[in-house]
Structure formats: C-alpha cells, structure tokens
Amino acid sequence: xxxxxxxxxxxxxRVLDTAPEALFDALVQAAAAITGxxxxxxxxxxxxxxxxxxxxxxxxxxxxxxxxxxCHHVVTDSRPVEVHxxxxxxRFANNPMVTGEPGIRAYAGFPIRxxxxxxxxxxxxxxxxxxxxxxxxxxxxARLAQAASLALxxxxxxxxxxxxxxxxxxxxxxxxxxxxxxxxxxxxxxQFLQRxxxxxxxxGWELDLVTHALRWSEQTCAIxxxxxxxxxxxxxxxxxxxxxxxxxxxxxxxxxxxxxxxWDLELPLVTARGRRIWVRTVGARETKDGxxxxxxxxxxxxxxxxxxxxxxxxxxxxxxxxxxxxxxLICTHDLEGVLxxxxxxxxxxxxxxxxxxxxxxxxxxxxxxxxAGFADYLQRIATQGMDAGVMxxxxxxxxxxxxxxxxxxxxxxxxxxxxxxxxxxxxxHRYQRLLVEWSTRDPLTKxxxxxxxxxxxxWVANGRRWGCVVLDLDHFKAINDSFGHARGDEILIATATxxxxxxxxxxxxxxxxxxxxxxVVSDPxxxxxxxxxxQTKAAQRGIGVSTGWAKAEPREPVAVVxxxxxxxxxxxxxxxxAAQ
Numbered sequence: 122x123x124x125x126x127x128x129x130x131x132x133x134x135r136v137l138d139t140a141p142e143a144l145f146d147a148l149v150q151a152a153a154a155i156t157g158x159x160x161x162x163x164x165x166x167x168x169x170x171x172x173x174x175x176x177x178x179x180x181x182x183x184x185x186x187x188x189x190x191x192c193h194h195v196v197t198d199s200r201p202v203e204v205h206x207x208x209x210x211x212r213f214a215n216n217p218m219v220t221g222e223p224g225i226r227a228y229a230g231f232p233i234r235x236x237x238x239x240x241x242x243x244x245x246x247x248x249x250x251x252x253x254x255x256x257x258x259x260x261x262x263a264r265l266a267q268a269a270s271l272a273l274x275x276x277x278x279x280x281x282x283x284x285x286x287x288x289x290x291x292x293x294x295x296x297x298x299x300x301x302x303x304x305x306x307x308x309x310x311x312q313f314l315q316r317x318x319x320x321x322x323x324x325g326w327e328l329d330l331v332t333h334a335l336r337w338s339e340q341t342c343a344i345x346x347x348x349x350x351x352x353x354x355x356x357x358x359x360x361x362x363x364x365x366x367x368x369x370x371x372x373x374x375x376x377x378x379x380x381x382x383x384w385d386l387e388l389p390l391v392t393a394r395g396r397r398i399w400v401r402t403v404g405a406r407e408t409k410d411g412x413x414x415x416x417x418x419x420x421x422x423x424x425x426x427x428x429x430x431x432x433x434x435x436x437x438x439x440x441x442x443x444x445x446x447x448x449x450l451i452c453t454h455d456l457e458g459v460l461x462x463x464x465x466x467x468x469x470x471x472x473x474x475x476x477x478x479x480x481x482x483x484x485x486x487x488x489x490x491x492x493a494g495f496a497d498y499l500q501r502i503a504t505q506g507m508d509a510g511v512m513x514x515x516x517x518x519x520x521x522x523x524x525x526x527x528x529x530x531x532x533x534x535x536x537x538x539x540x541x542x543x544x545x546x547x548x549x550h551r552y553q554r555l556l557v558e559w560s561t562r563d564p565l566t567k568x569x570x571x572x573x574x575x576x577x578x579x580w581v582a583n584g585r586r587w588g589c590v591v592l593d594l595d596h597f598k599a600i601n602d603s604f605g606h607a608r609g610d611e612i613l614i615a616t617a618t619x620x621x622x623x624x625x626x627x628x629x630x631x632x633x634x635x636x637x638x639x640x641v642v643s644d645p646x647x648x649x650x651x652x653x654x655x656q657t658k659a660a661q662r663g664i665g666v667s668t669g670w671a672k673a674e675p676r677e678p679v680a681v682v683x684x685x686x687x688x689x690x691x692x693x694x695x696x697x698x699a700a701q
Contacts, residue, residue, distance in 0.1 A: 122238055122239055122240075126239065127196075127239045127240065127241065128167070128168055130235055130237065130239035130241060131165060131166070131167065131239070131241040131242075133277070134235075134241065134273050134274070134276075134277050135277060135280060136165065136174060136273060136276065136277075137165060137167060137172055138172065139174070141174075141175065142174075142175075142276075142385075143387055144272055144387070144426070144430070145163050145174050145175035145269065145272065146175050146177070147430050148163060148175060148244065148265050148268060148269050148272070148430075149161040149162060149163050149175040149176070149177040149244070150177050151265060151430070152177075152244060152245075152246050152261075152262055152265050153177050153178065153246060155258055155261045155262065155265075156229070156246045156254060156258050156262070157248075158178075158227070158229075158246035158247060158248040159178045159247075159248055159249070160177065160178030160179055160223065160246065160247040160248065161177040161178060161244075161245065161246045161247070162175065162176055162177070162179070162192075162244075162245050162247070163175040163176075163233070163242065163243075163244055163269055164190070164192045164242050164243055164245065165233075165241055165242035166187060166190070166192060166193060166196040166241065166242050166243075167187070168187070169186065169187050170184045170185065170186060170187050171184060171185055171186075171187055171190040171192055171193065171242075172184040174242075178247075179223065185218070189216055189217055189218060191204070191207075191213065191216075191218075191225070191228050191230060191245065191247070192230050192242065192243040192245055194212065194230075195230040195231070195232050195240070195243040195245070196232065196240050196241075196242065196243060199232055199234070199240040200232060201229070201230065201231045201232065201259070201263070202228070202229070202230050203228070203229045203230075203253075203254060203259075204227065204228040204229070205227060205251055205252065205253050206226055206227070206251035207219045207225050207226055207227075207228060208226065213225075213228075223247075223249065224249045225247050225248075225249065226248060226249055226250055226251045226252075227246075227247065227248040227249075227250060227251055227252040227253075228245065228246070228247050228248075229245060229246050229254050229259070229262065230243040230244070230245035230246075231243060231244050231245070231262050231263050231265075231266035232266060233266050233269050233270045233273070234270055235270065235273070235274060236270075236274060241273075243266070244262060244265055244266040244269050246262070264476070268429075272426075279323065279401070279403070279419070279421065282323055282419065283403055283405075283418070283419050286325050286417075286419060287405070287407075287417060290325075290327065290417060291407075322340065322344075322421060322422055323340065323419050323420070323421045324337065324338045324339075324340035324341030324342070324343070324344050324419065324420045324421070325337075325338040325340070325341060325417070325418070325419050325420075326338065326341050326404075326417070326418055326419070326420065327415060327416070327417045328355065328415065328416040328417075329414070329415055330378075330413055330414055330415055330416065331414060333355060334352075335352070335353060335354070335355050335358055336352070337351065337352075337353070337358075341420055344390075344392075344398075344400065344420060344421075344422050345361055345390075345392055345393055346392035346393045346394045346396065347393045359371065361390050361391060361392070361393075362388055362389070362390055362391075363389055363390075363391065366388040366389050366390070369386065369388060370384075370386060370388060370402065373386060373404070374404070374416070377404060377405065377406050377416065378406060378413055378416075381406050381408075383403065383404060383405035383406070384402070384403065384404050385401070385402075385403045386401070386402050386403075387399060387400070387401050387402075387423060387427070388400060388402065397536065398422055398424040399422075399423050399424045399426075399427040400420050400421060400422055400423060400424075401420070401421045401423045402418065402419070402420045402421075403418045403419050403420075404416055404417065404418030405417060405418060425480065428455075428459065428461070428480065429479075429480055431535060432461045432462060432479060432480070449466045449544065449545075450464070450466050450467040450470055450524060450541075450542065450543040450544060450545060451463075451464040451466070451467060451540075451541065451542050451543075452464065452467050452478075452541045453531075453538050453539060453540055453541065454483060454538065454539050454541065455536070455537075455538050455539070456499060456502070456503055456530075456537055456538070456539065457482070457499070458482045458483045458484060458495060458499060459480065459481070459482050460478050460479055460480065460481055460482070460483060461479070461538060462479070463475050463478045463479065467543070470516075470522055470524075470545045471486060471514060471515075471516045471517060471522060472516045472517035472518050473517050483495065486514045486515055487512075487513065487514055487515060488513060488515050488521070491513050498512075502528060502530050502539055503530070506529065506530045507527070507528060507529045507530065508526075508527075508528050509526060509527040509528070510525075510526065511523055511524065511525050511526070511546070511550075512524045512526055512543070521547070522545060522547050523545070523546050523547050523549075523550040524543040524544065524545060524546070525543060525544050525546045526541055526542065526543035527542060527543070528540065528541040528542070529541075561573060563617075563632040565610060565613060565614065565632075566613055566614050566616075566617035566630075566632050567617065568617045568620070568621075568630040568631060568632045568638070569629055569630065569631045569632070570631070570632060571631070571633060571634070573629060573631050573641075574631070574679050574680075577641060577679050578678070578679050581673070581676060581677070581678070581679060582676065584675065584676065585643075586643070586644075586645060586673070586675075587641060587642060587643060587645065587673050587682075588642045588644075588645035588647075588648045588670065588671060588672040588673055588682075589639055589640060589641050589642060589648075589670065589671060589673070589682060589683060589686050590639070590640040590642065590648065590651055590652050590655065590668055590669070590670045590686065591633075591637070591638070591639055591640075591668065591669050591670070591683060591686040591687055591690050592616070592620070592637070592638040592639075592640065592655065592666050592667070592668050592690075593636055593637055593638075593666065593667045593668075593690060593694075594612065594613075594616060594636035594664070594665065594666055595665035595666060595667060595694075596665060597609065597612070597635070597636040600612060612664060613632075613636065615662060615664060616636075616638060616659075616664060616666070617630055617632065617638070619655065619658055619659060619662060619664065620638060620640050620655065622658070623640070623651060623654055623655055623658070624640070625643070625644075627643040628640065628641060628642050628643055629641040639683060640655075645672040645673070648670040648671075648672060649670070651670070652668045652669075652670045655668055656668060667690050667693060667694040667697075668690060668693070669686045669687060669688065669689030669690030669691070669692075669693060670686050670689060671683075671685040671686035671689065
C-alpha cells in the first residue's frame with residue numbers, strides 16, 4: 122500500500138489530535154506492565170510527525186518529528202521492530218532521543234493495521250536500559266496491538282453510527298411535521314434502526330428538554346434488561362448507574378446543557394436483573410433557534426471488552442493467589458462461569474493454549490448433556506461460597522476429561538470471582554469404569570453377564586416395563602466335541618452379534634452361561650416378531666437356535682419371567698424335534 126493511501130486511511134479514522142481515552146490508556150499501561158518497560162506509547166504516524174493517542178511514561182509529550190521516530194520503521198516495514206541497544210544500532214545511534222532525553226536504549230514496536238491492511242501506527246515499549254523481550258512478551262504485545270487496531274476501527278464505527286443516527290433522527294422529525302402520509306415510512310425507518318442497533322448491539326436514546334420525556338430504543342431496553350416498551354423517568358434511568366458513575370454522567374449532562382460539550386464515557390451499570398455490566402454512552406445537545414431542545418445519543422454494552430482488559434491487568438495478582446494452593450489445575454471464573462484466568466496445567470489437560478480459554482464460558486468445554494447442571498453449580502457457589510465434586514469436560518481432541526475440584530468464591534475490589542483448584546482424575550475414572558465393565562461384561566462375547574440381572578431387578582422394582590427372549594444354541598456340545606472349543610467360541614460370538622443386531626438402544630444382550638442368552642426388551646409388544654426375526658437371521662447365518670419369549674407382569678421377579686420364557690423355548694424345541 123502506498124504512503125498516500127496509508128495516510129488517507131489514517132485520517133479516515135478521525136482520531137488524530139483527539140483527547141485521551143481510557144481504553145487506549147489501558148492498552149499502553151498493560152504493555153508496560155507486561156514488559157517491565159517504564160515507557161509505552163500508542164503512536165499514529167502522520168505525514169511529518171508521530172502523534173501519541175496514548176502515552177505512558179513520557180509526560181507532557183504528545184508528538185515528535187517523524188524523522189526521529191523509532192516507530193517510523195515499524196510503519197515503513199509493516200512488521201515488528203525490536204532494538205536491544207539503540208547505541209549499537211546504526212539506525213538509531215545518533216538519534217537525539219538516544220543521545221539525549223529520554224535516553225532510549227531498548228525498544229520494541231508492533232504494527233497497528235486497519236482491516237484493509239494499512240499500517241497506521243504502532244504499539245511500542247521503550248526503556249533506558251538495554252534488554253530483550255521474551256517470546257511470551259512479544260506474543261502479548263502483538264495481541265495488544267491487534268486489540269488497539271480493533272478498538273480504533275470500533276471507535277470510528279460508533280462515531281459513524283452516532284452521526285447516522287443523529288442524521289436519521291433529525292430527518293425523521295422533519296418528515297413527521299411535513300405530512301401525515303409519511304408516517305408509514307417513518308415507522309419503517311425506525312424499525313430499520315432497531316434492527317441495525319440489535320445487530321451492532323448499540324442502542325439509542327432521546328430526551329426532550331421541553332417535556333422531559335425520555336425515549337429508549339429497543340436495543341437500549343435490551344441492554345438494561347427491561348421490556349421493549351419501557352419508558353423510564355429520567356431519575357429512574359440514571360438509577361441504573363452506581364452512585365459514583367451516576368455522579369460522572371450527571372456532570373457530563375450538565376456540561377453538555379450549559380456549554381454544548383458532548384460526552385463519550387465508559388461506566389459501570391447494574392441492569393434491572395441485577396447483572397453488573399459496562400457500557401459506553403455518548404450524548405450530544407440539539408438546539409433550535411439557539412435554544413437547547415433535545416439530548417440524543419447512543420449506548421453500547423462493552424462488558425466483554427472491559428472483562429478482557431481487566432483480566433489482563435489483574436492476571437499477575439490473581440496468579441499469585443492461585444498458585445498458593447497445592448492442586449495443579451487452577452483457574453478463576455466470574456459468577457456467570459466466564460473464565461478470567463487459567464494456568465498452563467489446566468489448559469494442557471484440555472489440549473488448549475491459555476489464551477484460547479480466556480473470556481469463554483466453562484460450559485463451552487462441557488459435553489452438551491452436562492451443561493444444564495452448570496447453573497446449579499453456580500447457584501451453590503453463590504449461596505454457599507464453595508463447592509466440590511467431579512466435573513466432566515471435553516478436550517480439544519473430543520476426548521472426555523474428569524476434574525475433581527474444590528472451588529471457593531472470593532471477593533475483591535473488582536468484584537466477586539470463583540477460585541478453582543482441581544486434579545485431573547481421567548485415568549482413575551477410566552480405570553474405575555473398566556473395572557465395572559469387567560465385572561458386568563462377558564469377556565468372550567462382550568455381552569452383559571448375569572450381574573446385569575441384579576440391576577434389572579432394581580429397575581423392575583421401580584415399575585419398569587419389559588419382556589425377554591431366551592435363546593439356546595442347538596447341539597452346541599456336539600459342535601464343541603466335533604470341531605473344538607475355538608469353533609464353539611466363534612459361534613457364541615456370532616450369536617451375541619446377531620442378538621445385538623436385533624436390539625434397540627434401550628435393549629440389552631445377556632449371556633446367562635454356556636450357550637444360553639437372554640435378550641431384555643424394553644417394549645414387550647415387539648416380542649413375537651423379535652423372536653421370529655432372531656430365528657430367521659440365525660438360519661441365514663447358519664446358526665441353529667431355539668427361542669422362547671415372555672412378557673413381564675408389573676413388578677414380577679426377573680427369575681420368574683426368565684423361567685416362563687424357558688418353558689416356551691423347551692416346548693417349542695420338543696415340538697420341532699417331534700415333527701422331524
């Protein structure tokens with residue numbers, strides 16, 4: 122991309138020479154904290170200067186000439202630049218910022234690119250002592266630079282949306298006064314704005330300074346978690362903000378009314394359902410004949426972005442607390458289950474990198490069948506302050522993991538969170554299941570063994586409906602005597618496979634012993650047809666069998682039902698042999 126096109130894209134962002142903003146200040150502070158460097162800048166490269174949108178460690182400096190800017194090389198090359206000792210680097214050895222104040226020695230800059238590929242500036246850290254970044258620090262700075270890029274474009278998008286919203290609102294009012302016939306078009310335009318606001322998660326609002334009537338768009342109501350037709354008084358609308366934030370926005374409104382100064386703030390807000398979120402609110406004054414007549418603006422839920430920044434800023438403190446515990450798998454999450462921090466051992470247990478888990482809900486790592494119970498876990502944590510048990514999770518490779526956890530609720534200045542510590546007991550769980558399978562499965566045919574009947578007795582006691590088909594192999598002893606036990610085992614396995622083919626998911630195949638099998642059927646109405654189907658398939662596979670079936674009466678003992686099916690089997694066998 123040529124320089125003219127790059128400069129055009131930079132100026133389109135509408136950010137040069139604007140006031141400091143908390144988000145960008147937080148990014149450079151985080152960069153300095155991650156690297157331990159005393160200075161960090163978010164610089165944007167204009168034609169003849171580099172201008173600092175955010176400045177940490179260089180008080181009173183807002184720009185420098187471009188020809189002495191280290192970040193000029195980042196923008197020119199459109200790739201990261203790292204300088205270990207500027208005194209030995211021919212590009213910077215004579216730079217006045219090296220030979221004079223602030224005496225730069227170490228430097229690392231990462232490009233800030235727009236979505237169309239223009240490198241408009243860099244996120245950099247600087248220090249007066251030679252040094253080298255770690256791989257982890259480089260990755261963190263690269264991600265912060267990406268976050269800065271996204272934030273610049275999101276800022277522009279919100280400004281453009283606000284401009285469009287103000288323009289469309291003014292146009293709608295003009296149309297409403299000119300003709301009754303245009304009301305339908307006005308309604309359609311309002312519906313379009315609502316849909317747009319819903320997709321972008323930006324709501325609008327309007328305060329009539331004459332009638333003091335306040336109007337909220339549907340998305341504004343959604344952000345506050347109130348009904349879509351909610352019409353709040355002004356005092357009640359301000360009551361959603363905690364006292365400190367309420368004072369800030371009240372002063373901003375007063376300045377806007379008195380001086381015409383618009384506001385653009387990020388503040389905490391408590392929804393009607395008691396959920397704590399962060400919002401970005403912007404507002405401006407409208408005048409008519411020189412008198413203020415209306416305040417209008419927009420509001421956006423920026424909780425996710427705030428959480429990501431707060432998690433980054435608080436990670437060092439949280440990790441110091443977490444590693445005081447002895448268990449190896451450690452994480453923290455908020456009271457909604459969103460992960461705030463994860464230690465490498467926990468991430469490795471699930472096959473993820475740490476950054477792939479942060480900001481996501483724990484339910485995303487659970488099998489679908491376990492997610493419904495997660496709300497109960499959160500409720501226990503919220504009411505009892507702790508919870509312990511075993512949690513089933515799903516790893517990146519699709520495998521199941523089992524964590525034995527003991528989690529505690531902690532309160533901090535940033536709000537309550539859950540401190541979790543666990544052990545990976547996947548192998549122990551697998552071994553226990555294997556022991557259960559060995560005790561309930563026939564090792565040859567993999568069918569259930571007679572222990573299954575004990576479980577069936579419990580189900581029968583609870584009123585389960587069922588029936589059964591019993592099966593004997595014809596002349597099985599002769600087969601073993603004539604062809605050997607290996608051939609007999611093959612027939613037993615083939616018989617178990619035959620019965621499994623006739624099963625539904627809720628049915629079960631049981632090897633009672635020797636050549637006797639039992640097919641437990643959940644739907645007794647299938648028994649006659651199922652018995653005939655088994656006979657047919659057995660004949661097709663060259664297996665001689667005799668079958669009998671019986672339908673269980675309510676709470677009838679299992680042994681009685683099986684005996685009755687046996688009687689049918691023997692009767693059928695005698696009848697068949699008599700006919701031969």
